[in-house]
Amino acid sequence: MTRRPAFWLWAATCLIGAWIAVRTMDAAVREFPLGVITGVVLLTPATVVGVWALRRLHPVRTRPIGYTLIAVAWGAFAAFGLALPTNAAFQAVLGKTAGPVFNSTWGAAIAAPVDEEILKLLGVVTLALMAPSAVRGPLDGWGYGALTGLGFQIAENFLYVLNTIILTGGTQDVNAALFSFAGRVVGGAWWSHWAMTAIGGAGLGCLLGRTSRTSVTVAAGAFVVAMALHSWWDAPVMPGVLLLPFKGAPILLTAIIAYRLARRRYLSHFRRTAHAETAAGVLVPGESHVLAHRKWRRKERWDVPAGEPRRRLARLRAIELDLIEDGLGGLERDPRNADRLRADIRELRRELTASPTPPRVA
Amino acid sequence: MARVKWWGTGLVALTLSVLxxxxxxxxxxLGDGARPLAPGTVVSIGAERDGARPVTITVRHDGWFLDEEDSLLSGYAQLTRADVVxxxxxxVPLAPFDARDMWQGLGRLVAMGGHMRLGARPEPIETTGGLTGLTGTIIGPDRVGTATVYATDTLGATVTAAGPPPSFRSxxxxxxxxxxxxxxxxxxxSGSSDSEP
Structure with a gap:
């Protein structure tokens, strides 16, 4: 991965973004340590749960931790850090051209969707350029889009802890951290950045999976929908805490619909490919059912002696899943990859069958 | 899909640069975005409700400008005159507070910049409308100024003004x-800008 230029772009952009974010927040962090500690204590478990949940939101396999962290880091450092001066500049432009009253009312609803959705979605593009096998279709785009958005959301939640302390005039640090957590995590996390970028990411995943006129249209449409939903959330309509669920519901609903569509497409490909590979003798009958469920894959390992045989079985399953997903598409797809994976599967199966206690489905 | 390793990365870098x-x-x-304010102009800030913002100030003299770049009327406004800001x-209080709490909080906010601090002994002040608060000095190595805080049960307002000593004195x-x-x-x-994701 480090041999690909996108990796270095990712690393440099994350560093620059982190540097901007630290410079922006450093003085407040030093001045309000109690509020900051309270915020960190509250936000850390929410972050862990969010990353865990989005990583596992896949019908067949959990997303690799490496790619997960790459996406989260882009959102939290690169996208968030760069969004700070970019949003400020955009809003200043609006203030100077449309007036301060217009800017105060509509500035956030215009500037943030454009800047932030572009910056977050570039994280999915960068990941696909770093590791082409990571984004092969709408489901991958949805997942890594959601994780990038979550990274952004985490960093922004921390910024809002500081903003709320400042809004209270520096008089109530802990209350401000609690208030900010209640508003942005308990009440607002369900339809925030993760959902918007998941929608844009699903469209982008279509495009990265296979380039066609339809996929370009889907990607552009999903991106516009993500920006429109972001704008809707920031717009000064339906104000008040009680109306927030009604305001957030369209965002969450669209993200769920995008996930269901992407999942259906993935599973349809999964079944079709598994059937074809079974017919070709690469998979044995019944194996595709085991492959389709994390629980069954985990359970079958219990019947295999610990150590090398168990590792071999896990590797066999991983390669079989790679073979099935290889047909989904992606950037720089190698047409010889499937044959290599099939050869690996045969070799591993031969080794497993030769072991003293061969697994049933092998 | 064709090999995109280089041009794809270049496209991402280009998009980042443009944005x-x-x-x-x-x-x-577009310039400094300073909008001249005529004497008598009322500048309002705070969350807008029914077309009005809750905290106002009235410009009394000629020569003041509203800095459109550094003002977000939902939370703050910055006025300038020569070098004086x-x-x-x-x-917005989340629990009951008074002007003394606000003065201490403002002291921390002013100290956040690292160059200035509030004077130790604020004095009472009363607005033309009867609102009471505290006022005192701001001191820094090359800037001087004044700070004022007002607190009500539901809302507060802080005013800070500072500049180089000759400019500020004038x-x-x-x-x-x-x-x-x-x-x-x-x-x-509720918070004025806390609902943005």
Whole structure:
């Protein structure tokens, strides 16, 4: 991965973004340590749960931790850090051209969707350029889009802890951290950045999976929908805490619909490919059912002696899943990859069958 | 799909450059965004409810400008005159507070910049509308100024003004006069800008 230029772009952009974010927040962090500690204590478990949940939101396999962290880091450092001066500049432009009253009312609803959705979605593009096998279709785009958005959301939640302390005039640090957590995590996390970028990411995943006129249209449409939903959330309509669920519901609903569509497409490909590979003798009958469920894959390992045989079985399953997903598409797809994976599967199966206690489905 | 390793990365870098350099550049091209304020102009800040913002200040003298770049009327406004910068901010309490709490909080906010601090002994001040608060000095290595805080049960307002000593001394009376025009209206129940994702 480090041999690909996108990796270095990712690393440099994350560093620059982190540097901007630290410079922006450093003085407040030093001045309000109690509020900051309270915020960190509250936000850390929410972050862990969010990353865990989005990583596992896949019908067949959990997303690799490496790619997960790459996406989260882009959102939290690169996208968030760069969004700070970019949003400020955009809003200043609006203030100077449309007036301060217009800017105060509509500035956030215009500037943030454009800047932030572009910056977050570039994280999915960068990941696909770093590791082409990571984004092969709408489901991958949805997942890594959601994780990038979550990274952004985490960093922004921390910024809002500081903003709320400042809004209270520096008089109530802990209350401000609690208030900010209640508003942005308990009440607002369900339809925030993760959902918007998941929608844009699903469209982008279509495009990265296979380039066609339809996929370009889907990607552009999903991106516009993500920006429109972001704008809707920031717009000064339906104000008040009680109306927030009604305001957030369209965002969450669209993200769920995008996930269901992407999942259906993935599973349809999964079944079709598994059937074809079974017919070709690469998979044995019944194996595709085991492959389709994390629980069954985990359970079958219990019947295999610990150590090398168990590792071999896990590797066999991983390669079989790679073979099935290889047909989904992606950037720089190698047409010889499937044959290599099939050869690996045969070799591993031969080794497993030769072991003293061969697994049933092998 | 064709090999995109280099041009794809270049495209991402180009998009980042256009967005993150283009907008600040456009902002620079548009100038400082200083809007002149005629005497008698009322500047309102805070969350808008029924077309009105709760905290206001009235400009009393000629020569003041609203800095459109550094003002977000939902939370704060920045006025300038030569080298003197005048800030008005709304403060939303989450628990009951008074002017002394606000003065201490403002001290921390001013110290955040690292160059200035509030004077130790604030004095009582009363606006033309009867609102009471505290006022005192701001001291820094090359800037001087004044700070004022007003607290009500539901909302507060802070006023800070500072500049190089000669410039500030020439407008100190105007600053003090403007600080006495602060009004705080209707109660506010939630944060003004905290609903943005």
């Amino acid at each position: 993150c350099a283009g907008l600040p550049l456009l902002n620079e091209v 005048f800030n008005l901010s709304v403060v 407008v100190a009376a105007q600053v003090q006069a403007m600080a006495r025009t602060v009004t705080i209206a209707a109660p506010l129940t």
